[in-house]
Amino acid sequence: MGKMAYHTVLDDIALYLxxxxxxxxxxxxxxxxxxxxxxxxxxxxxxxxLSKELKQFNNExxxxxxxxxxxxxxxxxxxxxxxxxxxxxxxVCTPTAQQxxxxxxxxxxxxxxxAFFRWVTGGLFTLPEREHRGMxxxxxxxxxxxxxxxxxxxxxxxxxxxxxIFRSKIDGENGAKDGDVILVYEWLARLAIDNVSxxxxxxxxxxxxxxxxxxxxxLDELSRIPTAAFELxxxxxxxxxxxxxxxxxxxxxxQRRVPGRLGVFFTFMRCLSTIRKNAxxxxxxxxxxxxxxxxxxVISVLQHMQSSDExxxxxxxxxxxxxxxxxxATIATRIxxxxxxxxKDQQCQQQLRDEIAPLFSRDPRPDYRSLDKLQWLDSVxxxxxxxxxxxxxxxxxxxxDYIDGVFVPKGTxxxxxxxxxTRGDIWGxxxxxxxxxxxLDSTKRYKISPPFLSFxxxxxxxxxxxxxIMQTKIxxxxxxxxxxxxxxxxxxxxxxxxxIIGHGMPLHVKPIRPS
Numbered sequence: 001m002g003k004m005a006y007h008t009v010l011d012d013i014a015l016y017l018x019x020x021x022x023x024x025x026x027x028x029x030x031x032x033x034x035x036x037x038x039x040x041x042x043x044x045x046x047x048x049x050l051s052k053e054l055k056q057f058n059n060e061x062x063x064x065x066x067x068x069x070x071x072x073x074x075x076x077x078x079x080x081x082x083x084x085x086x087x088x089x090x091x092v093c094t095p096t097a098q099q100x101x102x103x104x105x106x107x108x109x110x111x112x113x114x115a116f117f118r119w120v121t122g123g124l125f126t127l128p129e130r131e132h133r134g135m136x137x138x139x140x141x142x143x144x145x146x147x148x149x150x151x152x153x154x155x156x157x158x159x160x161x162x163x164x165i166f167r168s169k170i171d172g173e174n175g176a177k178d179g180d181v182i183l184v185y186e187w188l189a190r191l192a193i194d195n196v197s198x199x200x201x202x203x204x205x206x207x208x209x210x211x212x213x214x215x216x217x218x219l220d221e222l223s224r225i226p227t228a229a230f231e232l233x234x235x236x237x238x239x240x241x242x243x244x245x246x247x248x249x250x251x252x253x254x255q256r257r258v259p260g261r262l263g264v265f266f267t268f269m270r271c272l273s274t275i276r277k278n279a280x281x282x283x284x285x286x287x288x289x290x291x292x293x294x295x296x297x298v299i300s301v302l303q304h305m306q307s308s309d310e311x312x313x314x315x316x317x318x319x320x321x322x323x324x325x326x327x328x329a330t331i332a333t334r335i336x337x338x339x340x341x342x343x344k345d346q347q348c349q350q351q352l353r354d355e356i357a358p359l360f361s362r363d364p365r366p367d368y369r370s371l372d373k374l375q376w377l378d379s380v381x382x383x384x385x386x387x388x389x390x391x392x393x394x395x396x397x398x399x400x401d402y403i404d405g406v407f408v409p410k411g412t413x414x415x416x417x418x419x420x421x422t423r424g425d426i427w428g429x430x431x432x433x434x435x436x437x438x439x440l441d442s443t444k445r446y447k448i449s450p451p452f453l454s455f456x457x458x459x460x461x462x463x464x465x466x467x468x469i470m471q472t473k474i475x476x477x478x479x480x481x482x483x484x485x486x487x488x489x490x491x492x493x494x495x496x497x498x499x500i501i502g503h504g505m506p507l508h509v510k511p512i513r514p515s
Contacts (some may be wrong), residue, residue: 042090042406044078045069063419063432066093070420076406079415089394089413090406097403098416101395109395112413136463142200142298143463148470149368151199155474156365158194161208162187163482167511179510181488184339186504188332188475190216195471196327200464201320202297203282215278219328222271225264250277279320298323323464331468335475336505338384340494341434343485343507348436352376353480353512360481371473379439381472386422387434393418484510 045053054065069077075093092098101109141147165187170180190207193216197205207213254269286299302316342349355376359366371377393416401408408414423431427438462468479485488506 042076042078043073044080045073047080050079061417063417063423066091066417066420076404089415090403090408091415091417092403093417093420094404095421098393098421100403101414101416102393105401108398108401109414110398112394112396139298139301139463142301143467145466148199148466151467152368152470152474153365154199155195155471156478158191158198158208159475159478162191163478165208166483166509170509170511179484179486179508181506182509183504184485184507184509185332185336185501188335189219189328191475192327192332192471193219193324195331196323197282200298200323200467201282202286202299205282214274215324218271218274218278219324221267222275225268225271275321275324276317279317279324282320283316326464331471333501334385334388334468335472336501337388338381338472338476339479339485339507340505341384341387342380342480343487345434346486348380348434349480349485352380352476356477356481360477366477368470368474371477374477375440376436377473377477379436381469381476382439383434383436386427387432389418389422482512484512486510 053068054061056065056068069079069091070093076097077091079089079091092101166182169182187208190213193207194205197203205213205215207216210216248269250273251269254266254273256266257263258266283299286297298319299316302319342352355374359370359374395414395416397408397410397412397414400410403414425431486508488508492506494501494503494505
């Protein structure tokens with residue numbers, strides 16, 4: 001009887017916790033936004049109507065869906081229950097609105113509590129406005145043009161290693177003189193991690209030559225967790241606070257392999273623990289070096305911040321993780337999509353090869369200033385950045401505000417769909433097409449407008465924009481000078497969205513033989 005009563009008490013506790021979580025989710029996701037919040041006055045579909053609308057667009061909030069919503073409800077509308085949007089929110093699609101949120105009144109709009117980087121990294125991206133500005137000011141020298149120029153040798157070293165690996169796979173293993181299919185994203189993800197680690201953190205990781213590297217395999221495992229599972233986890237009351245404690249993150253409990261839905265939570269915690277362990281190990285290694293011989297890098301700068309008490313939030317491990325994940329998610333993904341676009345447009349690819357060939361024939365490692373003068377290379381990269389943005393810019397109102405006459409209550413999630421700006425009417429009648437030539441017309445207004453949104457603007461603009469552009473130019477120019485890229489097979493369709501690539505981006509890669 002005692003044993004039965006014991007189990008009954010546990011069942012009651014579990015039922016109470018599940019009921020409380022369900023009640024909180026119901027209140028935040030449905031009752032409050034529809035019946036209490038001031039944002040309910042904005043036009044927009046009901047949750048049922050939204051589900052029907054999304055089915056027409058493969059359940060994705062893409063540019064075609066957003067254009068449809070603007071046509072139906074106007075440039076500012078309400079979305080409740082939309083995937084990848086943390087809570088009920090307002091979608092704003094006017095230039096004046098994005099200017100107010102990102103620039104003129106940015107201090108009133110912070111990152112949402114459920115933001116991915118907030119609960120995974122704890123780095124620069126997650127700091128409140130004033131602390132964010134202070135840390136950016138101290139980190140700016142690391143990302144200055146002068147310091148970045150000094151790291152170009154790192155980028156050439158890694159891309160040369162990648163070229164050697166590609167040639168070895170094509171010639172050594174298969175003897176396929178006509179080329180072979182290679183999963184380019186998997187290799188570019190390793191290249192991006194190596195570049196960030198050596199050029200920005202000051203630590204040579206060399207995952208390109210370490211097929212079983214723990215960091216890479218863990219990042220791969222983390223990326224395979226379904227998006228819906230992430231959304232469910234962060235909505236569990238208390239979860240976000242739980243994962244911030246080191247004692248919880250580093251518990252050996254997460255090393256167990258648990259099947260079913262609970263296994264998603266164990267997998268996430270195990271990945272988070274492993275990634276942070278790698279970051280702490282690199283931090284310790286670098287800080288043991290003689291400071292007199294240490295180059296300017298993020299770790300040494302943040303260590304100085306901690307020792308001088310300039311900020312209490314110089315989370316070194318968090319910033320290492322932030323740079324790893326953002327480098328992998330942006331640079332590797334961006335270069336992969338660009339190679340895909342060039343593979344589909346052989347004329348554009350050949351035009352790029354013709355432009356860079358004279359430069360590489362004189363020097364296989366041309367200086368960055370020479371690369372930066374190549375107009376077609378610049379046009380190709382900017383056009384790919386315009387087409388492939390990594391999700392909407394999401395902010396939360398910290399105080400009541402008005403945007404274009406619409407009342408925005410405190411706590412409202414505000415979504416700026418960037419691709420509506422970078423694929424707007426200003427680009428002509430074919431904004432969804434890959435046409436690098438549009439960037440050669442210096443009289444067009446878009447030379448000084450929306451594309452900067454690819455790296456954001458205002459106080460939260462991407463601190464590593466210069467590094468990303470420089471690395472992309474060096475990698476793309478070097479690869480195109482050495483290989484021809486084509487689709488892996490006729491009728492190939494690449495799965496994924498701008499920030500996630502399915503199946504590793506297989507492309508047919510053929511070496512360019514000396515004539």
